[in-house]
Structure formats: C-alpha cells, structure tokens
Amino acid sequence: MAGIAITGCHQPKPVETALSIIPVKVISATEFQENELVETSGLLSSEQQSNLSFEKGGTINRIFVKEGERVKKGQVLATLNRTEVGSQLNQAEENLNKAKRDAQRTANLYKDSVNTREQFENSQTALTLAKSQLDIARYAANQSSIISNTDGVVLKKLANEGEQVSGGTPVLNISSTSEKDWVIKGGITDKDRARIVGGEQVEVNFDVFPETIEGKVKMLAQNSDSGSGLYQVEIRLSPSKLKLISGLFAKVKIFPYGKADLLSVPLDALVEGKNDEAYIYTASGTTATKKLIKVAYLKGNKAYISSGIKNTDQVIREGSAYLTNGATIKVIK
Numbered sequence: 001m002a003g004i005a006i007t008g009c010h011q012p013k014p015v016e017t018a019l020s021i022i023p024v025k026v027i028s029a030t031e032f033q034e035n036e037l038v039e040t041s042g043l044l045s046s047e048q049q050s051n052l053s054f055e056k057g058g059t060i061n062r063i064f065v066k067e068g069e070r071v072k073k074g075q076v077l078a079t080l081n082r083t084e085v086g087s088q089l090n091q092a093e094e095n096l097n098k099a100k101r102d103a104q105r106t107a108n109l110y111k112d113s114v115n116t117r118e119q120f121e122n123s124q125t126a127l128t129l130a131k132s133q134l135d136i137a138r139y140a141a142n143q144s145s146i147i148s149n150t151d152g153v154v155l156k157k158l159a160n161e162g163e164q165v166s167g168g169t170p171v172l173n174i175s176s177t178s179e180k181d182w183v184i185k186g187g188i189t190d191k192d193r194a195r196i197v198g199g200e201q202v203e204v205n206f207d208v209f210p211e212t213i214e215g216k217v218k219m220l221a222q223n224s225d226s227g228s229g230l231y232q233v234e235i236r237l238s239p240s241k242l243k244l245i246s247g248l249f250a251k252v253k254i255f256p257y258g259k260a261d262l263l264s265v266p267l268d269a270l271v272e273g274k275n276d277e278a279y280i281y282t283a284s285g286t287t288a289t290k291k292l293i294k295v296a297y298l299k300g301n302k303a304y305i306s307s308g309i310k311n312t313d314q315v316i317r318e319g320s321a322y323l324t325n326g327a328t329i330k331v332i333k
Contacts, residue, residue, distance in 0.1 A: 023332045024319035026283045029263040031311045032304070036262065036296050038196065038254040040233065042186030044206075045246050046177070047236070048150050051158070051170035054080055055143040060163050060171070067157050070177070071148045077172055080144040092130075092137035099123075099130035152176040155246060175246045182237040183218065184250045187230030195256040196220060202235050203253040214238045217254060262296055262304040269317045270295075270303055280309065281316040281323050283331055288316060290325035 058080035065077050106123035109115040156173035159165055184204060188196070202215040219234035235252060237244075270278040276295050281288045293308030309315070314331075316323065323329070 021286075021328050021330050022288075022319055022322050024281075024283065024288070024316045024323070024329045025333070026314040026331055027266065027269070027317045029265055029305070029309050029311050029313050029315055032262055032264055036195075036256070036304070036306075037299075038188055038192040038256060039297070040186040040188050040192075040252045040254070042184040042235075042250055042252060043246075044182060044184055044237075044244060044248040044250055046152070046175040047181045047183045048152070048176035048178070049155070049246070050149060050174050052077065052146045052149070052172045052174055053168050053170050054078075054146060054165060055167050056080070056140055057166040057169075058144065058164070060159060060161050060165060063157065063159075063161055063171070065154050065157075065172070067154050069154050071152060071154060071174065073148055073151050075148045076145050077148055077154075077174075078146040082141070082144055086141070089134075089137040089141050092134040096127075096130040096134045099127040103127040146171060148174060150174065150176040151178065153246075180239060182244055184215070184235045184237065184252060186233055186235070186250075186252055187225065187228055188233050188254075189230060190224065192254075193220065193231040193233075195258055196233065196254060197257065200257060201255045203255075204235065204237060205251045206248050208248065209242055211240070211242065213240050213242065262306060263309060263311055264302045264304050265309075265315050266317055267298065267301050267303055269315050269320060271320055278303070281320045282309065283314040283316055283329060286328055286330065288320075288323045288325065288327045288329050290323075 061079045061081045063078040065071060071077065103123040103126070106115055106120050110117065110120040152174050154172055155175050157171075158173060159169070159171045165171065196217060198217050198220055200217045202217060204213045204215055206213075215235045215237040217233060218236040219232075221232040224231050233254070235254075265280065269280050271281070272279045273295070278293055278295055279290055280293055281290055283289075291308055291313075294306045296304045296306040298304070316329070319329070
C-alpha cells in the first residue's frame with residue numbers, strides 16, 4: 001500500500017505534443033549583385049507637341065479642325081480674315097507694276113540723254129523697293145494661315161472663329177502621333193538622380209494595356225523642381241504597335257547601370273508587409289525567430305532585401321503563416 005501511495009504522488013513528466021511543433025521548410029537567403037531599380041510614374045506626351053499661332057495679328061476667319069481630330073503635315077488648320085491682307089497684297093502688286101513702267105520709261109529717256117544718270121538709278125532703286133514690298137505682302141498673306149507642322153492630333157483649340165488675336169498668340173495645340181516621338185516625363189528623388197546617368201533601360205506599363213513597353217532615359221534635369229523637390233526625368237519609348245494617345249498614365253521602372261549587393265528571398269517567405277518593410281521568420285535550431293527586413297524592390301517571384309538578414313540565415317519559406325516569434329519548429333525537407 002505504501003508503494004502504491006508513493007507511486008501515485010509522482011507527477012508525470014509533460015510530453016510535448018506533435019501539435020505544438022510546427023513543421024517548416026527553410027531556404028538560404030541568396031546573395032546577388034542586382035540593379036536596384038528606380039520606380040516613378042508620369043504622363044505620356046509627344047516630344048513634338050506645339051502651340052501653333054499666326055505670325056501676324058488679325059481676326060480669325062475659319063478654324064477647320066476640332067479637338068481630337070487627326071491632321072496631316074502641311075494641312076491648313078486655320079485662316080485669318082484676308083480682307084486687309086488681300087488689300088495690302090493688291091496694293092503691293094500695283095506699286096510694282098508702276099515701278100516697272102517708271103523704270104522702263106526712265107531707262108529709255110536716259111538712253112536718249114534726256115534724263116540724268118541719277119534719275120535712272122533712282123528709278124531702279126524704286127523698282128527694287130517695290131519688289132521687296134510685294135515679297136513682304138505675299139509673306140504676310142501666307143502667314144495668315146496656320147499650317148500643321150506634323151502628322152498628329154489636335155489636343156486643344158485655344159481660340160475661336162471671329163476672335164481678334166495678336167501675332168504669336170496660340171490658337172491650336174498639336175501633338176505628333178509618330179512612334180518615335182512618344183516620351184514620358186516623371187520625377188525622381190535626389191538619391192535616385194545620383195544613380196542615373198542617362199541611357200538606362202526602362203520598362204513602362206500603362207493601365208489600359210497589358211503589354212510592357214521598353215524605352216531609354218533620354219534627359220535628366222540638372223536642378224530639382226522648386227515645388228516638389230524632385231528631379232525631372234524624360235523617357236523615350238521604343239516604337240510599338242500600341243495605339244498610344246497623349247495623357248495616358250504610365251508606371252516606369254528604370255534599371256541603373258550601377259549594381260548593389262542585395263539578398264533575395266522568395267515572395268511567399270514574407271509576412272505582414274507594409275510599404276518597404278516586412279517580416280520573415282528564420283530558423284534557429286528548433287526555434288522560429290521573427291525579423292524585420294527592408295525590401296529594396298520586388299522582381300518576379302523574389303523580394304530583394306537591403307537590410308535585416310544575412311546570407312547565412314535559414315529563412316522559413318513554408319509554414320511561416322502558422323508561426324509566432326519563439327515558436328517550436330521542426331525543419332523538414
């Protein structure tokens with residue numbers, strides 16, 4: 001009875017159940033020398049985008065195009081009231097005809113020694129001036145029309161028929177539709193500006209198209225914008241078969257020439273990600289350790305890490321969704 005009583009007083013040793021041990025799979029963080037890409041956004045526009053105007057002022061007689069209408073190079077887009085210009089042209093033509101008659105008559109009299117050489121030379125000068133005035137009047141008549149300087153589309157009509165405009169006042173805004181003229185302008189930080197030299201490869205995506213378009217960095221601003229503090233970067237797109245239009249919103253990825261040492265892990269190893277921060281679990285023997293990491297960027301099915309882990313860490317890839325910091329784990333293959 002005593003033996004039974006002694007035995008009954010001993011507490012059984014707790015046994016760790018299989019449910020408290022979480023099976024996981026691990027993978028080593030892989031070290032790479034990768035281009036840490038620069039991401040920005042911007043609006044699509046044509047490099048050849050022009051505000052067209054009349055060189056001489058006057059009253060707009062006709063505008064032959066509407067907003068959104070496609071135009072051809074050399075097409076007449078608008079004209080001024082030609083009444084005044086036409087009168088000046090007719091007057092210049094009449095003055096030239098009179099100067100020719102006077103010069104001919106003076107030349108004949110000079111041959112007959114009736115007029116002096118000075119009179120002859122004066123008539124020739126008057127003829128030359130009359131020709132110049134006619135050229136000016138013809139030029140003014142030609143400038144009373146707006147001619148399209150490219151194959152493109154009318155983005156904006158800035159004036160209407162019947163309005164009085166001065167020379168140089170924009171009347172129509174025209175954008176080229178040539179494949180070689182499409183550019184995107186966006187802003188980048190001073191840190192990213194220091195890493196870009198020009199000519200870098202670029203990938204561009206539009207929300208309205210599933211395809212990715214390639215391009216190159218064409219221009220970099222030397223000064224930052226006073227309002228945003230960003231540096232403007234201009235990207236020229238490679239020709240594509242997509243029907244692009246001005247104003248499309250674009251997401252841009254720039255791949256700098258310089259490379260950085262980064263660690264990569266599979267995307268499914270990340271938990272609780274927010275902005276450029278996320279958590280991962282690493283295996284330390286039979287214990288899971290939760291670590292905060294900085295994500296440089298995502299590419300394909302991998303996350304490139306700039307800080308928070310070492311290349312010797314065993315990153316838990318499968319089973320991390322069931323873990324807490326300090327949880328007991330069993331590494332399986």
